[in-house]
Amino acid sequence: MPHPRFYLRCAIAVLVAATLFAAGFGQVPRPPAPTPFPSSTLVMTVTDENGVVVPYAWVFLQSSPTAAPLKCETDFAGHCEFRNLVPGLWQLRVEKPGFYVISGETVQIGQVSSRKLFVHWNEPARQAVRALVGTPGYEHSRRTRYRIEALFAELKQRMRLQRVRLRRLWNVSEQFLLAATAQNLKRLVRFLIKRPPQPQVQGI
Secondary structure, three states, X not given: OOOHHHHHHHHHHHHHHHHHHHHOOOOOOOOOOOOOXXXXXXXXXXXXXXOOEOOOOEEEEEOOOOOOOEEEEOOOOOEEEEEEEOOEEEEEEEEOXXXXXXXXXXXXXXXXXXXXXXXXXXXXXXXXXXXXOOXXXXXXXXXXXXXXXXXXXXXXXXXXXXXXXXXOHHHHHHHHHHHHHHHHHHHHHHXXXXXXXXXXXXXX
């Protein structure tokens, strides 16, 4: 028959093992939980040059030239939403029947991003001007622009051409042509008249 101390030692051993297991030494280590992939949401609003929303327009997003674009159609309020996007710089493109295509725009996507895009009827002309920015011809026109603006200001302020007084396109063209002719005659008289020479002041 075993000695009573044997049962006491067995009880102590079982108690110590249970304590160590409860403290975590007996648990099998688990791999760390995977880090959730970062995602972002982009809310687009498409309007025209007057601020009126443009419904049923297709919005395309592309992360790189080789990646497949994501597309979404705006609702009746001009809104469109992209979800689960990778944060970064994306290429933006908008197409709408009856409007011109907007391309070359970029958008920086963060955790929650929103973007309001204006679709203009004369979008090709706007893009052509953006392409000319920085060229020598654009810099020359920017320096001499004040001369043309001054002529239009003279027509409006001094020759009372704030509004047209006739209807139909050919009547308006005729009125503007007569006003421009009178303006050129005034300038021609000013250039042809010989100004008297100014006396030169000599120092003593």
